[in-house]
Amino acid sequence: MSRVAVLKGGPSLEREVSLRSGTNVELALGRLGHEAIAIDADQHLVRALRDARPEVAFIALHGRGGEDGTVQEILEILKIPYTGSGVLASERAMDKVVSKALFRAADIPVPHGFAFSKEAFSKMGAAEALPEIQQSLGLPLVVKPARQGSALGISIVREPGDLGGAILNAMGFDDRVLVERFVPGRELAVSVVMAKDPWALPVIEAVTLGRDFYDFEARYTPGETELRPPRDLDESTVQEAAAVSIAAATVLQCRGIARVDLILDDEGRLWVLEVNTIPGMTDTSLLPKAAEVAGIGFDRVVADMLDLAALDT
């Protein structure tokens, strides 16, 4: 039995999601016989951690601050081992532009795209290059903030005139945005356990009902999305999805359990979209579903994450 600080909430835009993840984790820790101390990751975080004197910290934070290396650095300083990836891996995974460059260098398939900072538009006239982008990538396009989770700020551009508006919208969520070719296909997620010999939980497919893609509402509204093991996938595709997911998490040097989001296009090719170093643990999240399908259950996943808790140094 350990004293475990569950870090949740915080000031990120995904605060509400994080609170839901955190509550599920606390309950699981209780069932596993641990002492869970819930801590809201606000401006009093360091003091709260000192007062709580946990043996280990379970990070149930999502988005900026909690998932991008910031909290991880604080825990390194306080020498409290924590769940999930270390500082550098968190930073790399959070920034879709950086992680994409690393994936491409490692021959992991990613959709073709370009990244822009706010400055590129405000100081260097990058808008003049938008027609070239549309020409090079074709329509539809996906516009994403570089560093933001839960699909916040993401939009699909189908009409030539809508790209500027989509970029403006994404810049509400980050000063850097990614413009990518839209790969139509099935949305898959593979959760990987980065033990000494990494292994993958079963592939889960997110089937959204009446929506463009697996967006924020689809993610957190029961009934909006069906999460299920994909039917009619051949064994080689399943194997490949696991392998490419483990490769992606390995390139970023992830620890603990990470979730890799993929697209399986109509020609049967797999594309890596992103790696989440702190997968959602809500009732409608993918990792809990994968644990259920695997027959190991949610508590075992929490136990594994705790076992893999560590410090970078």
Added chain:
Amino acid sequence: MSTSDVTDNTGTGAPLPPQTPLVGPADAARYDSRFSALASGTTSSVMRDLMAITEKADIISLAGGLPDTDTFPREIFDEISAEIGTDFLASSLQYGPTDGMGDLREQIVAVMADEGARARPDDVLITTGGQQAIDLSFRTFIDRGDPVLAEGPTYPGAAPCLTAYGADVTHIPMDDDGMREDLLEEAYRRLAAEGRPPKILYTIPNFQNPAGVTMSLERRERLVEFAHSVGLLIIEDNPYGQIRFEGDPLPTLYELDDGAGWVVYLGTFSKILAPGIRVGWAVAPPAVLRKMNLGKQAADLCSSTLTQRFVAEYLKRYDYREHVARVTDIYRCRRDAMLEALEARFPAEATWTHPRGGLFVWATLPDYIDTTALQAKALERQVAFVPGEGAFLDGRGKNSMRLNFSGVPEAMITEGIGRLGDVINDFVTLHQALNPGAR
């Protein structure tokens, strides 16, 4: 936990530890498949989740709708509390009638008379805040798919009720004189021609939430006349009527209806006294009131007798209008600070309303700005507002925002609007950079 633990704890008087819930995420489906259609209709949204952050202490929140409760005199509170303890202890701790305490219903009639509305105590149903009056009136009239008219934007707190009951809402645009009565007639006739005449109109004529505008006398008269001619039932919500900063009070629709029974009137003590007491009311024709009464029995049997007594004793001893005058003075200064800051810091492309009362300003930004994305950026700068989307049921309002001035002191309003202006100006600049030809 074993049974002996329970026995041990009981013996020592130590609190029992909570049971360990055995329910995990995999069990969520157990409930999902059982949720009622009504509960399933209420969903997660980006906006609602973003609002969760606005409750953090270090954020300047222009998102709330909080009346000022610092100014209520402590001596008066103590005096009334003592009086309740001395003379009304047992009855204030007992259940009360569903329609509310008799003497308070008489006092409510007097409060309404201060605005020129002459009701009978028998027509009053006391509710748990104005929100329950809204819920009960909607529940009484709206079936799934029923056409309903409401201002566009409408009260964001009414939106979830309308969604839950499945109302098919047609929003009627407003201008500085409130709801466009001509467009209301047009919408009514169009729906009626389709064989779906609107069942009710939900309206806040005074200092509308969220728009801040007030329906002109001429439009009030025409609206009631129209309602009489076609048989349109009006739900008149009037939480802010007495919070007037300037100009003469206007008659309520209830008064103009003159007993014809086409207006259900909703009131509340939240703004003229305090929201924490949760005392509101509805005034309706007897047949309607009976249905609302049955709905209230199901919801909560009766509103708190303790706080009803508090209001009754307060009204007996003091002129509530002195308190209203006090808070109105405070809000007027805050409104002025907000309008001044908006003028100084918002871009030329933005417009906003100039409320002559109430709690809110409604700002409209250039149509390329999505205020939910803007909220994300604003929260980085520690300032929050209500994105306009929440005040529409048809997806409109994406480039608008509700700004509250009643709950925040002047200096913070100035600072908050300044930060918000910076964020908006950033978007405007960026938009221009993204559309070089459009300049």
